[in-house]
Amino acid sequence: MRKGSFGSTRLIAAALVGTALAGCTTLPSAGPTASQINAALRKDNQTGFTIVDIDAASAPGLAFAPPPPGGLATLDQPGRIDTVGPGDILEISIFEVGVTLFTGASTDSPAQGGSFNPSARGTQLGTVKVDGAGDIQLPYIGRLAVAGKTPGEVERMIERGLRGLSQRPQALVSVKDNAYNVFYVSGDVRQPGRYTLGLPRERLLDSLARAGGTVNQPDDMVVRVTRGTVSQESRLSAVEASGPQNIALLPGDRIELFNRPRTYLVFGASDKVSQVNFGANELSLAEALARTGGPSERLADPAAVYLFRYAPDAGDETTTRPVIYRLNMMRPDSYFLSQRIGMHDKDVIYIATARANAPAKLAQILGQLFSPILAVRAVTR
Structure with a gap:
């Protein structure tokens, strides 16, 4: 009985070997030869x-290949960042001498029996917001169109409006809260938000530095700049400090930073079949x-x-x-x-x-087939 059982096992093994030899071309493979x-x-x-x-x-x-022309560089254009715009909060002060319009007559004026006081006196008109049309409203002067003007130009506009109403008026205008000369940074940065443009004109890499930089590897990051209705983007690692992609910013620019890693795939007879990040420009x-x-x-x-x-x-x-x-x-x-x-x-x-791997794989398969038979034979002896 033991011999019959062992003979049956040998017959099954022989059949399997014949099948393996017949199907040599269909052995397991990592892909085509x-x-x-x-x-x-x-x-x-x-x-x-x-x-x-x-x-x-x-x-x-x-x-x-060199980077294609265009991209962020197409957005570069001249512009000013020192002008007043809608939403700005202006702080205005008026300085007068002698008989004044905003503070009344001097207590030392000749009409009151005193001597003329030539010293200047200042009056703060408080804060004034530039409306959506770019105008401000001031007492005795009325409406002034200040959008696109520098604070110095607004001062001269106020002084011209006070001529004949005040003695040698002088105005001082400063921007208390800047809502126009700003840029916005969002996405994968450490400190997203709204930032005021400084003098001289800031550039793209300066703005990202103010926002704390990226939270990921620069090689995986894409930076997109939207100016008005036009958007352009580039790999962050391709933006060089002295290159054309490092554009100067303008009011209202929106900067987005997002993760878009470049990858390649490896298949076949490799020790590591995987998806791999570039990790470099x-x-x-x-x-x-x-x-x-x-x-x-x-x-x-x-x-x-x-x-x-x-x-x-x-x-x-x-x-x-x-x-x-x-x-x-x-x-x-x-x-x-x-x-x-x-x-x-x-x-x-x-x-x-x-192709030379096929015989080796066949030998491996045969070894796997005969190992149980040899084990049974050793037990039944």
């Missing part, structure tokens, strides 16, 4: 992809491969490393087409070329499985 990708190009190419070898001729077209293909350990020494075909990307169509820059760039890491010059290839957001790296 290089030959299978080439076959898909000819027979099952539903997306219309093409394969381009990365060599000395194609590498320059994949190199790091620029990232080369060589650096991207190194971050995940590169091709697996046990599984990969180093001659078949692929970069999947939607590239601009040569005939129409507004459309894209799927392209697979093939890197042969068995060639020494590929290591130089890979340092010049710039990664794009959402790129996919695929490392093909080596």
